[in-house]
Amino acid sequence: MDSVIKRDWCKYRYKMTLLKKILLALSLFNFLVSYTQSYSLGWTGKDIIPANRFLDKNNWIIGTSEGESAYATTDTMALNIHWRFGTGNRFKYMVCFQRLQSPISISDSDMIGIDVKGSACSIYRSFSLKFEDGTNQAIISWDGLASLNRWCERLSFVKSQLGGTIDWNHIVVVTLVIYSNASSNDVQADSGIVYVKNLRIENAAKWQRASSTEVLTGSAMLDSVKNKAIRGILSRQVSNGLLYTWKEDKSSWLYGHGLVLKILALEGSWENSVPVNECARAAEKLAIFLINHQEPEGYWPRAWNTDDGSIKSMDVTIWMGDLPWITTGLVNYYAKSGDSRVLPALQKAKSFLYSLIQPNGQFNTINIQTNATEPVTSDEAYCAAINAVYELGDSAKAVSMYNYISDHSWDSNLAYWKEGVYSSRPVLFGNTWMSLVSHLTNDSVKAIDALSFAGKALYTHGPGKPAGLDGIGPVATWYEGTLSYICAGGPGSQAIYDSIIQFRYSDGTMPAYNDTIGGKVDIWAVNWSSLDATSWLYFASAGKSPFIKYLYALVPAVIDIEKDNTVFSIYPVPAINKIYFSFPSKSNSIKRISIYDIEGRHIQTQSSFQGIEPENIDVSALCNGIYFMVIDAGQARFYRKVEILH
Numbered sequence: 001m002d003s004v005i006k007r008d009w010c011k012y013r014y015k016m017t018l019l020k021k022i023l024l025a026l027s028l029f030n031f032l033v034s035y036t037q038s039y040s041l042g043w044t045g046k047d048i049i050p051a052n053r054f055l056d057k058n059n060w061i062i063g064t065s066e067g068e069s070a071y072a073t074t075d076t077m078a079l080n081i082h083w084r085f086g087t088g089n090r091f092k093y094m095v096c097f098q099r100l101q102s103p104i105s106i107s108d109s110d111m112i113g114i115d116v117k118g119s120a121c122s123i124y125r126s127f128s129l130k131f132e133d134g135t136n137q138a139i140i141s142w143d144g145l146a147s148l149n150r151w152c153e154r155l156s157f158v159k160s161q162l163g164g165t166i167d168w169n170h171i172v173v174v175t176l177v178i179y180s181n182a183s184s185n186d187v188q189a190d191s192g193i194v195y196v197k198n199l200r201i202e203n204a205a206k207w208q209r210a211s212s213t214e215v216l217t218g219s220a221m222l223d224s225v226k227n228k229a230i231r232g233i234l235s236r237q238v239s240n241g242l243l244y245t246w247k248e249d250k251s252s253w254l255y256g257h258g259l260v261l262k263i264l265a266l267e268g269s270w271e272n273s274v275p276v277n278e279c280a281r282a283a284e285k286l287a288i289f290l291i292n293h294q295e296p297e298g299y300w301p302r303a304w305n306t307d308d309g310s311i312k313s314m315d316v317t318i319w320m321g322d323l324p325w326i327t328t329g330l331v332n333y334y335a336k337s338g339d340s341r342v343l344p345a346l347q348k349a350k351s352f353l354y355s356l357i358q359p360n361g362q363f364n365t366i367n368i369q370t371n372a373t374e375p376v377t378s379d380e381a382y383c384a385a386i387n388a389v390y391e392l393g394d395s396a397k398a399v400s401m402y403n404y405i406s407d408h409s410w411d412s413n414l415a416y417w418k419e420g421v422y423s424s425r426p427v428l429f430g431n432t433w434m435s436l437v438s439h440l441t442n443d444s445v446k447a448i449d450a451l452s453f454a455g456k457a458l459y460t461h462g463p464g465k466p467a468g469l470d471g472i473g474p475v476a477t478w479y480e481g482t483l484s485y486i487c488a489g490g491p492g493s494q495a496i497y498d499s500i501i502q503f504r505y506s507d508g509t510m511p512a513y514n515d516t517i518g519g520k521v522d523i524w525a526v527n528w529s530s531l532d533a534t535s536w537l538y539f540a541s542a543g544k545s546p547f548i549k550y551l552y553a554l555v556p557a558v559i560d561i562e563k564d565n566t567v568f569s570i571y572p573v574p575a576i577n578k579i580y581f582s583f584p585s586k587s588n589s590i591k592r593i594s595i596y597d598i599e600g601r602h603i604q605t606q607s608s609f610q611g612i613e614p615e616n617i618d619v620s621a622l623c624n625g626i627y628f629m630v631i632d633a634g635q636a637r638f639y640r641k642v643e644i645l646h
Contacts, residue, residue: 038208038211039208039209039210039211039452039455039491039492040208040492041455041456041459041467041491041492041496042154042455042456042459043111043113043154043156043202043204043207043456043457043459044200044202045109045111045113045200045201045202046200046201046202047198047199047200048104048106048112048171048174048199048200048201049098049100049174049199053098053101054079054098054197054199055074055075055076055077055078055079055197056074057072057073057074057079059098060072060079060096060097060098061096061097061098061099062094062095062096063094063095063097064083064093064094064095065090065091065092065093065094067085067086067087067088067090067092068083068084068085068086068092068093068094069083069084069094070082070083070084070094070096070178072096077195077197078115078117078195078196078197079096079176079195079196079197080193080194080195081094081096081176081178081193081194081195081196082191082192082193083125083178083191083192083193083194084189084190084191085125085180085186085189085190085191086189087187087188087189088187089182089183089184089186089187090182091179091180091181091182092179092180092186093177093178093179093180094177094178094179095175095176095177096175096176096177096178097130097173097174097175097176098173098174098175099172099173100171100172100173100174103133103169103170103171103172104171105168105169105170105171106159106168106171106201107168107169108203109159109201109202109203109204110158110159110160110202110203110204110205110413110414111156111157111158111159111201111202111203111204111457112129112156112157112158112159112199112200112201113154113155113156113157113198113199113200113201113202114129114154114155114196114197114198114199114200115151115152115153115154115155115196115197115198116142116145116146116148116151116152116155116194116195116196117148117149117150117151117152117194117195117196118145118146118147118148118149118192118193118194118195119146119147119149119192119193119194120147120149120192121146121147121190121192122188122190123147123180123183123185123186123190124143124144124147124180124520125144125145125146125147125178125179125180125190125192126141126142126143126144126145126146126178126179126180126181127141127142127145127146127176127177127178127179127194128140128141128142128175128176128177128179129141129174129175129176129177129199130173130174130175130176130177131162131166131168131171131173131174131175132166132171132172132173132174132175133166133167133168133170133171133172134170134172134173135167136164136165136166136167137164137166138159138162138163138164138165138166139162139163139164139177140157140161140162140163141177142155142521142522143519143520143521143522144517144518144519144520144521145520145521146178146192146194147192147520148475148517148520148521150463151195152473152474152475152521153198153460153461153474154198154200154459154460154474155473155474155475156426156457156458156473156474157425157426158204158414158424158425158426160424161423161424161425174199176194176196178194204414204453204456204457205413205414205415207452207453207456208452209415209448209449209452209453210448210451210452210455210490210491211448212448212489213447213448213451213488213489213490213491213493214489214490214491214492214493214494215489215543216486216493216494216497216540216541216543217494222541222542222543223541225501225504225508225537225541226537226538226541226542228504228507228508229508229509229510229534229535229537229538229541230263230267230279230508230538231507231508232505232507232508232509232529232534233260233263233264233509233531233534233535233538234278234279234282235507236509236531237282237285237286238306238307240285240289240308240309241285241286241287241288241289241290242257242286242289242304242306242309243256243257243260243286243306243531244306244531245257245303245306245530245531245532246528246529246530246531247528247529248526248528250305250306250307251303251304251305251306251312252303252304252305252306252312253302253303253313253322253531253532254300254301254302254303254322254323254325254326255321255322255325255384255532256530256531256532256535257286257290257325257326257329257531258322258324258325258326258327258328258329259325259329259532259535259536259546260286260329260531260535261283261286261287261290261326261328261329261330261332261333262328262329262332262333262546263279263535263538263539264279264280264282264283264286264333265283265329265332265333265335265336265337266332266336266542266544267279268280268281268282268283268336268337270336270337270338272643273337273338273339273340275337280337283333283337284337284339286329287329287330287333287337287339287341287342288341289309290326290329290330290342290345291330291341291342291344291345293309294345294348294349295368296348297348297352297368298348298349298350298351298352298353299318299323299349299352299368300323300326301313301314302314302315302319302322314368315368316367316368316369317365317366317367317368317374318365318366318368319365319381320363320365320376320378320381320382320384320385321378321380321381321384321429322384323353323384324353324384324385324387324388324389325384325387325388326349327346327349327350327353327388327391327392328384328387328388328391328546330342330345330346330349331346331388331391331392332391334346338626338641350392353385353388353389354389354397356373357385357389357397357401359400360400360404361397361400361401361402361403361404361405362375362404363375363376363381363382363385363401363404363405364376365381375421377420377421377422377423378419378420378430379405379409379417379418379419379420379427379429379430379433379434380420380427380429380430380433382401382402382404382405383429383433383434383436383437383547384433385401386398386401386402386437386440387437387546387547389401390437390440395440398437398440399440399441402437402438402440402441403441405420405421405434406434406438406443406446408420408421409421409430409434410446411424414453415446415449415450415452415453416431416449416450416453416454416457417430417431417434417446417450418430425472426453426454426457426458427471427472428454428458428469428470428471428472428478428481428482428484428485429471429481429484431450431451431453431454432451432454432481432484432485432487432488432490433484433488433547434446434447434450435447435448435450435451435488435489435490436484436487436488436545436547436548437547439548447488451485451488451489451490451491452490452491454469454485454490455469455485455490455491455492457474458470458471458472458473458474459474460473460474460475460476460477461477462474462475462476462477462513462514462515463476463514463515464514465499465503465514466496466499466500466502466503466514467496467499468482468496468499468500468514469481469482469485469490469496470523471523472521472522472523473521473522473523475515475517475520475521475523475525476513476514476515476517476523476525477500477513477514477515478512478513478523478525479500479503479510479511479512479513479514479530479533479536479537480510480512480530480532480533480536482496482500483500483510483533483536483537483539483540484536486540487536487539487540487544487545487546488545497540501537504537505529507529508534509529509530509531509533509534509537510529510530510533510534510536510537511527511528511529511530511533512525512526512527512528512529512530512532512533513525513526513527514527515527516528577618577619577620578616578617578618578619578620579616579617579619579629579642589609589633590609590631590632590633591607591609591632591633592605592606592607592631592632593605593606593607593617593629593630593631593632594629594630595617595619595622595627595628595629595630596627596628596629596630597625597626597627597628603622603627604621606618619644622644623644624643624644624645625643625644626641626642626643626644627641627642627643627644628640628641629641629642
């Protein structure tokens, strides 16, 4: 093949592999089709108490703890509960309840929602909603909600979230509670108003589900947003290799650094393991910091102080929603760069992670002080670990973990993934991340249903614009979670994406939330520029997902046998376009060689060898680049990464 023909063939093959990549991505999800479909975000429902009775102050009865006072007013919009807490350090509360004219049944509904607005207070005041059947009660609470001076609309929860056992066919009392737990900070008198309206129910099992997921359109705009996000990410790196998760408090958190390392590996370029562009150089600095700051057992601190690299946070019981992301990042960095300095760290991380995975797919965490283990219960943590295991090349173990947590957290009636093993709360990451990893078992129907559920239960516009989704609330638009929804192809993604990108900061980074309310209503919301949210902006704009294996995942085998280079030698001979393999004994004669490119696509397999030393394989048809070779020889299997240079 002369040089001109070879060049043209390589160009053709590049185009064909690009097409195969697109087709592969579509087949993995089996449902990524973008077309207009009948689906609406959010939900409305019907009143539990008719509006004319709900908005009549005479139907509500007030009670308080000793030292407190309260009264109710109503207008055409809401019930207004005026409360005053007295001095002293004690549990303080007031209740506002209505005895219904006759018992009502809401047994055929499974989703409840309410609109609540609080008022600014010096101390966080909390809010509860309670139902009673005459004997038993069921209650749900939101910390600090009564102190939030804006409307939280359609605060949604499934009935199974309420604590207590109750006969939902016989509801006789509805109670609203404002309270404050005993605190040495809460000794002064305080007062405020809580506004309540739209207490509604709906049968979520009958919610409309999307017929497909969505793929974003507009490549020029997407590329522009992606490239600016990359610049914003790079601008956050300091000399020691860390990046600011939050510039405001100069902290660097584990999870985002795993995401970023994968991004930098995807965007980086290396020649003979030497970084040749800015992303590659940034990746190397970050990777070296990580391997130098790994604990001997194989895990990492949860957070560092960015500027000096000192430990900011070290979990006693490791939060597995963050830790596995570093393994994922390092796998991708090694697969792309060939930097063998990270191999010992990867081996330790792999051993640590695998020691916590049971044969049936159950995943544990560990107390680093006592070495006691306990089951992981969160879908989010399972997903992070599944992704790391999958990237490490163990798809069977990853699938067993996915099947285990899906079996224990999938709600077959409402068709969504619950927060985890013991919690039925709908959370965003639990559904977007599970949908993204579901391609491992082609669980496309579950993925579409779960995303549809999240798009209704968690849709919000927070204090204003833009509309999006919240992780738990819905309280405020959570950009990071909303972008994970878009990456998963959630229905309505295009409209949401077009809206939220208008709210980026000038450096291309993304806020964490569209509001700053601190630690209220079970979330920690700030509008600071977020490394994590910006990373998800990259993935959404690039049409990629951090849960899809873009780089070949034979790394565990490379880790395990890299030290055994003396077993056989491998050497390309460019002049005659062959690669030769030399073994020390006939017992290692080659049976089969399979070649994969850097992104895991199978290129060719050769199985006709003569058993004569040294063996060789013709690579004249391969374009220049990095390839992985899987060599089956005798009873052994070897893995090597080689660079083809014609």
